[in-house]
Amino acid sequence: MPIYDYVCSDCGEAFELLIRRSDDTEACPECGSEEVEKQFSPTTVHGDTSHGKAMRAAKKRDAAQARDRFHERRRYEESHDRHGH
Ligand SMILES: [Zn+2]
Structure with missing residues (x-):
């Protein structure tokens, strides 16, 4: 189950909510306001160190995928050239 970070637009409280269903009420536990902003990174990794590690891994x-795409393209262009001439 995803846990999302929220920031309350009314009082500025930052909090986490476990969303079980899409129709769960997203409300600030501090002031009860539903004017909350969902932050876009699900908080599945806690702590700066592991987060940084995850970011670096990603x-x-x-980078590896970009390299693969580049090589694939090179292979395609090379074979294309050979067949073309
Ligand atoms: Zn609030």
Whole structure:
């Protein structure tokens, strides 16, 4: 189950909510306001160290994927050239 970070627009309280269903009420536990903003990163990883590690792992993975795409494109262009001439 995803836990989301919220920030209350009324009192500025930052809090986390466990969303079980999409129609769960998203309300500030501090002032009860439903004027809350969902933050876009689900809080599944706690602590700066592991978060940083996860970010680095994700960046590494993205870089690897970009490299793969580049090589695939090169292979395609090379084979295309060979067949073209
Ligand atoms: Zn509030």
